[in-house]
Amino acid sequence: MTAGLPLERELPDRVGVLVLGSGLAGCAALLAAAEAGQYAVMLEKTGEIGGSTVRSAGLSAFAGTDEQAEQGIADSVELLRKDLLETGRHRCDETLVDLYCEHQLDTYRWLTGHGVRYGEVHAASGQSVPRSHPTDTTGMLHHLLKAAGLLGARLLLDTKAERLVREGGRVVGVDVEAPGGGRHRILADAVVVATGGFSQNPELLARFAPQMEHALRAGGEGCQGDGLLMAWQLGAGVIDTPYVKGTYGIYHEPHPDEDGTGILAVYKGAIAVNREGRRFVDESLPYKEIGDAALAQPGVTTWQILDAQVMAQTNDEVPIYEFAGRERAGMLVTADTIEELEERLGMPEGSLVATVEDYNGRIAAGDADALGRTHLSGGVGAPFALDQPPFHAHPSGTVVLATYCGLTVDTDLRVLDVFGQPIERLYAAGEVIGGFHGAGYMTGTSIGKSGIFGRLAGTRAAAEESELEW
Numbered sequence: 470m471t472a473g474l475p476l477e478r479e480l481p482d483r484v485g486v487l488v489l490g491s492g493l494a495g496c497a498a499l500l501a502a503a504e505a506g507q508y509a510v511m512l513e514k515t516g517e518i519g520g521s522t523v524r525s526a527g528l529s530a531f532a533g534t535d536e537q538a539e540q541g542i543a544d545s546v547e548l549l550r551k552d553l554l555e556t557g558r559h560r561c562d563e564t565l566v567d568l569y570c571e572h573q574l575d576t577y578r579w580l581t582g583h584g585v586r587y588g589e590v591h592a593a594s595g596q597s598v599p600r601s602h603p604t605d606t607t608g609m610l611h612h613l614l615k616a617a618g619l620l621g622a623r624l625l626l627d628t629k630a631e632r633l634v635r636e637g638g639r640v641v642g643v644d645v646e647a648p649g650g651g652r653h654r655i656l657a658d659a660v661v662v663a664t665g666g667f668s669q670n671p672e673l674l675a676r677f678a679p680q681m682e683h684a685l686r687a688g689g690e691g692c693q694g695d696g697l698l699m700a701w702q703l704g705a706g707v708i709d710t711p712y713v714k715g716t717y718g719i720y721h722e723p724h725p726d727e728d729g730t731g732i733l734a735v736y737k738g739a740i741a742v743n744r745e746g747r748r749f750v751d752e753s754l755p756y757k758e759i760g761d762a763a764l765a766q767p768g769v770t771t772w773q774i775l776d777a778q779v780m781a782q783t784n785d786e787v788p789i790y791e792f793a794g795r796e797r798a799g800m801l802v803t804a805d806t807i808e809e810l811e812e813r814l815g816m817p818e819g820s821l822v823a824t825v826e827d828y829n830g831r832i833a834a835g836d837a838d839a840l841g842r843t844h845l846s847g848g849v850g851a852p853f854a855l856d857q858p859p860f861h862a863h864p865s866g867t868v869v870l871a872t873y874c875g876l877t878v879d880t881d882l883r884v885l886d887v888f889g890q891p892i893e894r895l896y897a898a899g900e901v902i903g904g905f906h907g908a909g910y911m912t913g914t915s916i917g918k919s920g921i922f923g924r925l926a927g928t929r930a931a932a933e934e935s936e937l938e939w
């Protein structure tokens with residue numbers, strides 16, 4: 470799949486901006502650099518474009534969009550900023566949060582201007598108003614690559630960047646593993662690292678996030694931390710490693726119909742219980758925090774308990790809310806009563822019944838929830854009693870989808886060394902950077918940050934003084 474972008478077979482010796490990785494961050498950087506008049510070339514180590522981006526649920530967090538206006542959702546950049554800082558427990562790099570806020574709407578307009586379309590907006594983790602904008606990510610990358618191709622940009626598949634090359638204190642190119650084997654050096658005026666995270670590298674996960682030992686893993690097969698390691702070799706700083714978290718809601722074991730995203734019925738009114746039939750978390754929390762809480766439960770696997778009212782909110786266009794699809798795939802345990810469901814799940818007698826009775830009883834009496842749940846997700850939606858049969862249980866675990874920590878960068882997306890100094894002519898964007906999310910995660914900000922920061926990195930890299938004449 471090259472999406473209309475000419476596929477280069479000959480390895481070039483010299484380019485203007487060299488982009489490593491073909492996810493959203495790389496595609497946005499490539500197009501932005503090409504729009505700035507640079508000869509931009511992208512290297513992708515696998516045979517397919519898209520990395521984790523094309524495996525994702527495709528939700529982007531923007532505020533103040535046309536879709537929100539059409540749905541009557543009042544949002545603002547100030548509210549987005551407040552939510553980002555609060556969700557990140559104020560451990561975020563505020564300058565990067567401000568950068569996201571400053572450029573999110575113009576990037577949204579840039580993307581829609583290139584043909585990207587968004588569907589109905591939903592609320593999810595960390596959002597005090599609905600701002601998850603779903604899109605077809607494969608289509609999105611096609612639009613960007615096609616536009617980049619028309620401006621002369623090129624793509625090399627099956628071409629792995631192995632090492633950054635630095636001369637005279639600045640990055641001057643990359644040594645690559647050529648498709649048929651062998652090494653080749655590509656010189657560039659600037660390099661943008663957009664190689665994604667390391668969710669598919671068990672060794673790096675064990676080093677940086679040992680708490681994820683029992684979590685499942687998802688993400689692009691090429692997402693093994695190559696860019697992180699290459700920049701680290703040049704002295705780059707690495708930040709936010711303590712905050713690598715898994716996402717709650719994935720089916721508890723490999724399943725042919727599991728696309729890696731899981732479901733979040735809890736944000737539509739379900740409760741989460743452990744194998745002892747007890748609730749263990751305020752289900753309105755960001756799903757990374759629910760993921761942590763689930764990993765601490767006996768046996769790790771937990772269940773989301775839905776009734777017919779939750780099931781009725783199924784939405785085939787939003788993977789995390791595609792409950793009926795799970796039922797069709799045989800991934801739900803279903804029963805007419807909570808007693809029967811409890812028995813089918815092998816829970817201690819009376820345990821789930823008591824949990825649901827307590828939950829429903831407090832809602833009916835207007836009493837405080839035992840775990841502090843006041844909304845369904847973030848500040849959106851009111852909890853309701855789970856009393857409409859049939860009842861369903863989705864066995865739910867925690868999965869590392871993305872790693873959220875990574876290289877230190879400044880607001881020009883220049884990679885900073887361990888002393889905070891820019892590594893000249895080296896830029897980074899997307900999942901490979903750290904600092905932005907802090908200690909928590911708002912849905913849609915990983916795709917969001919890949920588009921916003923990828924575009925900025927491409928623009929900034931293109932502004933480096935060129936030694937080439939085109």
Ligand SMILES: Cc1cc2nc3c(=O)[nH]c(=O)nc-3n(C[C@H](O)[C@H](O)[C@H](O)COP(=O)(O)OP(=O)(O)OC[C@H]3O[C@@H](n4cnc5c(N)ncnc54)[C@H](O)[C@@H]3O)c2cc1C
Nearest residue numbers: 490492494514520521522526528630665691899900915916
């Ligand atoms: C199942 C799932 C659901 C998700 N849902 C959402 C969501 O709804 N919203 C959201 O915001 N985030 C979501 N995420 C996270 C999000 O998809 C990623 O964080 C984001 O797409 C990363 O984009 P990227 O461009 O930085 O990296 P990627 O899209 O991962 O692209 C990186 C590319 O670089 C390539 N590469 C790696 N090393 C090299 C090398 N040495 N040389 C050349 N190429 C290299 C890789 O092969 C890959 O193609 C989800 C992730 C998963 C797995």
